[in-house]
Amino acid sequence: MAVLVLADHKDGGITQPTRSTVAAAAALGDVHVLLVGEGAAAAAPAAARIAGVAKVLTGAEAPVLAEPLAALLVSMAPGYSHLLAPASASGKNVMPRVAALLDVQILSDISGVVDADTFIRPIYAGNAMATVKSSDAKKVITVRAASFDPAPAEGGSASVEAAPTAADPGLSTFLGAEIVKSERPELTAARIVISGGRAMASSENFAIIEKVADILGAAVGASRAAVDAGYAPNDMQVGQTGKIVAPELYIAVGISGAIQHLAGMKDSKVIVAINKDEEAPIFQVADYGLVADLFKAVPELEAELAK
Amino acid sequence: MKVLVPVKRVVDYNVKVRVKADGSGVETANVKMSMNPFDEIAVEEAVRLREKGVAGEIVAVSCGPNAAQEQLRTALAMGADRGILVEHDGVLEPLAVAKLLKTIVAKEGPALVILGKQAIDDDMSATGQMLAALLGWGQGTFASKIEKEGESLRVTREVDGGLETVSLKLPAIVTTDLRLNEPRYASLPNIMKARKKPIETLKPADLGVDPTPRLSVLKVEEPAKRQAGKKVGSVQELVEKLRNEAKVI
Numbered sequence: 001m002a003v004l005v006l007a008d009h010k011d012g013g014i015t016q017p018t019r020s021t022v023a024a025a026a027a028l029g030d031v032h033v034l035l036v037g038e039g040a041a042a043a044a045p046a047a048a049r050i051a052g053v054a055k056v057l058t059g060a061e062a063p064v065l066a067e068p069l070a071a072l073l074v075s076m077a078p079g080y081s082h083l084l085a086p087a088s089a090s091g092k093n094v095m096p097r098v099a100a101l102l103d104v105q106i107l108s109d110i111s112g113v114v115d116a117d118t119f120i121r122p123i124y125a126g127n128a129m130a131t132v133k134s135s136d137a138k139k140v141i142t143v144r145a146a147s148f149d150p151a152p153a154e155g156g157s158a159s160v161e162a163a164p165t166a167a168d169p170g171l172s173t174f175l176g177a178e179i180v181k182s183e184r185p186e187l188t189a190a191r192i193v194i195s196g197g198r199a200m201a202s203s204e205n206f207a208i209i210e211k212v213a214d215i216l217g218a219a220v221g222a223s224r225a226a227v228d229a230g231y232a233p234n235d236m237q238v239g240q241t242g243k244i245v246a247p248e249l250y251i252a253v254g255i256s257g258a259i260q261h262l263a264g265m266k267d268s269k270v271i272v273a274i275n276k277d278e279e280a281p282i283f284q285v286a287d288y289g290l291v292a293d294l295f296k297a298v299p300e301l302e303a304e305l306a307k
Numbered sequence: 308m309k310v311l312v313p314v315k316r317v318v319d320y321n322v323k324v325r326v327k328a329d330g331s332g333v334e335t336a337n338v339k340m341s342m343n344p345f346d347e348i349a350v351e352e353a354v355r356l357r358e359k360g361v362a363g364e365i366v367a368v369s370c371g372p373n374a375a376q377e378q379l380r381t382a383l384a385m386g387a388d389r390g391i392l393v394e395h396d397g398v399l400e401p402l403a404v405a406k407l408l409k410t411i412v413a414k415e416g417p418a419l420v421i422l423g424k425q426a427i428d429d430d431m432s433a434t435g436q437m438l439a440a441l442l443g444w445g446q447g448t449f450a451s452k453i454e455k456e457g458e459s460l461r462v463t464r465e466v467d468g469g470l471e472t473v474s475l476k477l478p479a480i481v482t483t484d485l486r487l488n489e490p491r492y493a494s495l496p497n498i499m500k501a502r503k504k505p506i507e508t509l510k511p512a513d514l515g516v517d518p519t520p521r522l523s524v525l526k527v528e529e530p531a532k533r534q535a536g537k538k539v540g541s542v543q544e545l546v547e548k549l550r551n552e553a554k555v556i
Contacts, residue, residue, distance in 0.1 A: 008467075065473065066436070066439075066446050066448070067439075067445055067446070070440065088467055089449065089464075089465065089466040089467045090466070090467070092432050092448070092449075093436065093446075093448045093449070094436075095436075096401065096431075096432070096433035096434075096435075096436035096437050096440075097436040097437065097439060097440040097446065098440075099402070099433070099437065099440075100402060100405055100436070100437035100438075100440035100441050101440045103402075104402070104521070105400045105401065105402045105520070105521035105522055106401065106402075106431065106433050106437075107522070108430065108431045108432055108433055109430060109432075118525065121430075122430065122530070123333075123428065123429055123430055123527070124318070124324045124333060124427070124428060124430070125427065125430065126530055127323065127324050127326075127333075127529075127530065128324060128326045128333050128527050128528065128529065128530070129527070129528050129529070129530050130524055130526075130527045131524070131525040131526045131527075131528075132522040132523065132524050132525065133522065133523045133525055134521060134522050135521050135522070135523065136521050169443070170476075171443075171444060171445030171446075171475065171476055171479075172445040172446070172447070172473050172474060172475045172476065172479075173473065173474045174471075174472075174473055175461065175472040175473060175474055176471070176472050177466070177469065177470065177471040177472070178469045178470045178471075179466075179468040179469040180468060180469045186467075192555070192556070216556060224485070227485060227486070228485065233469075234451065234465045234484065234485055234486050235465065235466075235467065235468060235469055237485075240427065240430065241345075241424075241425060241427075241485065248555050249549070249553070249555040249556065259320075259321075259323055260320065260427075266530075266533055269555070270549070270553045270555050271533075271536075272545065272549070278538075283535060283538070284533075284535045285533045285535065286535065286536055287536035287537075287553065288536055288537065288538075288539050288545055288548055288549070288553075289535075289536065289537070289538045289539065290538070290539050290541075290542065290545050291538060292542075297542055300542040301542050301545070301546065304542050304543055304546045305546060305556070
């Protein structure tokens with residue numbers, strides 16, 4: 001039986017976490033990709049070119065709400081053994097609803113596929129990895145993108161069809177969105193991430209990190225402490241309750257390294273920590289540690305990288 | 308309107324959990340337990356809604372072991388009016404909890420259920436959405452702001468890239484994100500008062516719910532350990548290492 005991947009798309013492209021989800025799904029069956037929301041049709045060619053995708057289905061071009069989308073997925077579920085989505089804000093919103101409607105226990109944020117019934121998922125902020133076997137006939141899954149190499153963006157030639165339609169239960173209405181436009185890469189897809197912690201001391205001070213980010217082509221993140229203090233928006237939060245990232249290079253600036261932050265970045269390939277407290281736990285996971293005052297070191301870093 | 312707030316007893320967020328030597332789970336004996344932090348935000352929001360005159364009675368519910376009474380007392384000390392404990396000693400997955408809560412909702416008739424967006428033990432982030440599905444209610448997950456407008460609820464949600472606003476028909480489900488509020492500390496007089504507030508105890512069987520888990524845990528392991536690297540003496544040295552040793556820039 002085929003497997004269905006609910007895709008996140010943006011500006012006519014398919015997000016990298018979605019390609020990681022396709023990679024996870026490919027082990028389970030023929031991959032069909034569902035695109036819904038404004039721009040779904042425009043993103044369909046990009047979805048069809050992803051290696052390993054057999055079919056692309058496009059749905060309604062309207063703002064995506066959990067209730068009608070869950071109804072659509074449930075109506076499509078009989079044709080699929082597994083329904084997957086990236087563990088993004090959208091996937092985490094809708095997939096548990098789908099699971100409950102199908103009387104299935106969701107498998108959230110999986111980091112490994114053992115077989116069609118058995119999956120690995122992090123628990124306790126990634127301090128333990130559980131291998132769990134589902135007894136449900138159908139599996140509903142969200143995928144931790146950082147744990148799967150994305151399926152190549154090119155190489156596929158899937159057919160594109162219209163998705164079925166499902167009635168909107170009329171439980172909610174979309175009022176609006178404020179999405180920050182940024183030239184920088186997405187946190188969860190960036191090759192380099194530079195994050196600031198509470199020691200940044202103000203939102204204005206994040207400018208010094210942003211300058212380094214712009215030289216490196218990096219995304220900017222923040223620790224929960226920095227978000228709590230109001231120095232950075234929640235969308236930038238890296239950690240157990242924010243985004244999970246695994247870039248090639250992660251630069252932690254003024255971040256002490258709380259369990260909940262490490263949960264979001266410890267799978268990065270190379271970790272750099274800049275902190276003036278040499279006892280900070282972040283140094284226990286850092287490949288390169290620099291004990292220094294960030295307000296001196298970060299501008300120096302900018303100057304050195306600009307050379 | 309009546310508000311129901313489910314709360315979960317979890318290993319305190321400051322505890323670094325240890326995986327049991329036999330790989331059957333994590334060590335929870337003699338470990339500090341607390342209310343799930345996102346559930347504290349849920350209780351706080353319910354209390355604030357009452358302070359604004361929007362919410363009436365606040366009922367805290369916990370599904371878990373007998374000791375979860377402690378977390379219910381915390382909710383009562385923060386301002387909830389009474390508690391319900393659905394006592395069960397084994398594993399309760401989000402689907403089972405959602406089924407238990409559905410029966411409580413049927414008994415209590417709240418107009419709003421506020422839950423934490425995620426429990427920090429199983430990290431499932433599912434119970435609120437599952438309860439919304441089983442009840443056929445609208446859901447406002449990862450909320451950073453909620454306002455009642457007539458018979459609907461305006462919810463600002465944390466999404467990838469920014470914020471989204473939806474309007475939910477009441478009754479509805481909301482799950483809390485970090486920035487919704489900062490939970491209060493219960494004052495000593497309120498802790499004393501909370502001791503006298505009633506807690507009703509039920510069993511899953513009383514509610515006609517089979518809480519058998521759907522997932523069997525085959526093993527639990529430690530994640531791959533990262534080795535601490537080296538300290539560098541200067542920014543120049545750092546950049547040199549990143550360029551020539553790690554080759555990442």
